[in-house]
Amino acid sequence: EHLAPTDLDAAQAKAELTRLSDLIGRYNTAYYTHDAPEVSDADYDALRKRYDAILALHPEAEPAESTANSVGATPDSAFGKHRHLVPMLSLDNVFDQDEFEAFINRATRFLGLSEADAQKLAFVAEPKIDGLSISLTYQNGKFIRGTTRGDGTEGEDVTANLLTLKDLPKELNGPAPELIEIRGEVFLSKEHFLALNAAQEAIGRKPFANPRNAAAGSLRQLDSRVTARRPLSLFAYAMGFSSERQSRSHWAYLEQLKAWGFPVNPLSRKLEAASGAETFFDDVSRERAGLSYDIDGVVYKIDDLILQERLGFAGRAPRWAVAWKFPAEQAVTTLKAIEIQV
Ligand code: NAD
Numbered sequence: 001e002h003l004a005p006t007d008l009d010a011a012q013a014k015a016e017l018t019r020l021s022d023l024i025g026r027y028n029t030a031y032y033t034h035d036a037p038e039v040s041d042a043d044y045d046a047l048r049k050r051y052d053a054i055l056a057l058h059p060e061a062e063p064a065e066s067t068a069n070s071v072g073a074t075p076d077s078a079f080g081k082h083r084h085l086v087p088m089l090s091l092d093n094v095f096d097q098d099e100f101e102a103f104i105n106r107a108t109r110f111l112g113l114s115e116a117d118a119q120k121l122a123f124v125a126e127p128k129i130d131g132l133s134i135s136l137t138y139q140n141g142k143f144i145r146g147t148t149r150g151d152g153t154e155g156e157d158v159t160a161n162l163l164t165l166k167d168l169p170k171e172l173n174g175p176a177p178e179l180i181e182i183r184g185e186v187f188l189s190k191e192h193f194l195a196l197n198a199a200q201e202a203i204g205r206k207p208f209a210n211p212r213n214a215a216a217g218s219l220r221q222l223d224s225r226v227t228a229r230r231p232l233s234l235f236a237y238a239m240g241f242s243s244e245r246q247s248r249s250h251w252a253y254l255e256q257l258k259a260w261g262f263p264v265n266p267l268s269r270k271l272e273a274a275s276g277a278e279t280f281f282d283d284v285s286r287e288r289a290g291l292s293y294d295i296d297g298v299v300y301k302i303d304d305l306i307l308q309e310r311l312g313f314a315g316r317a318p319r320w321a322v323a324w325k326f327p328a329e330q331a332v333t334t335l336k337a338i339e340i341q342v
Helices: 010-033 041-057 097-111 115-119 190-202 211-219 224-228 250-260 274-288 305-311
Strands: 081-083 123-129 132-139 142-148 154-156 179-187 233-242 269-271 295-302 321-325
Touching (some): 010 041, 097 274, 097 295, 097 321, 123 274, 132 211, 142 154, 179 211, 233 250, 250 305, 269 274, 295 305
Antiparallel strands (some): 123 269, 295 321
């Protein structure tokens, strides 16, 4: 049994932060590098929460190699490394309406908005796809490189593997900036996830823990012929870098992504005010089981890109977006049997 954060003295806090940091680092490697988690997400989240709680009480006890603000894990040396032009970070989570409102209040206070303007703040709401994020680089409209998030600063070059995705535009339709990084999620449908696990087990391999690990394990292959046999899908959802100023709103940018030829999640909606967030969350919760792919919540993003820029980032996540997560539970689905070759 471990002592409550408030019961630790300075020396105990230091020892406990070091222990937790080592453990989190080890679990990050298993999850992000080997696509094979050693513990459940709930257990992992509890460790991180305890780490943050102790750190808040004893900031001086922070280990040199702290995991507090870390994103993902160091890129695997088996792949070429590439530095993102704009970092790829994580998202803060909320689990209910009160926490969501606290997020809105933090953002509007940071922007110094009046109560009336805060009520009019528009959002884009998008399903949070349970896959892995990727960055796609286009030069003069041609796909030149694709990378995983890695540690947020540097990712793994998985260009050859991404070229096997039928959803990925190799060339953009219409005019495009000279250099652009596009962000999206690569994922496996529920039926392909189950089929892949069945095939893994049939040849005595460990099944993947969830569709996200399965998608990551399938994209992060050294032989792109293996990736080609895994029917991975793609949704584009954000701008990373652009050599030219883009639209003024995230919603307009999603329209641009569609025009360029990217699949954009059709359930995404523009909300004229934060007050529409809960209804949208309930609607998506109801649709969840019937979707062909897994989602683990809804992402809310402030629509105005100028405001996004002003809000910027805090630690490992943007101040202008939040993930409202579903409570942890097993999704109920009806699946038809299909076969897949590992
Ligand atoms: P996250 O997955 O909670 O949120 C950030 C990610 O959401 C982005 O990187 C992006 O890939 C994804 N996303 C999906 N749809 C999106 C959209 N429409 N717009 C923007 N982003 C979208 O954060 P994370 O930092 O990648 O991972 C944390 C999660 O991983 C936690 O749930 C944690 O439990 C789990 N984890 C588990 C273990 C373990 O050992 N079990 C280890 C590490 C992490």
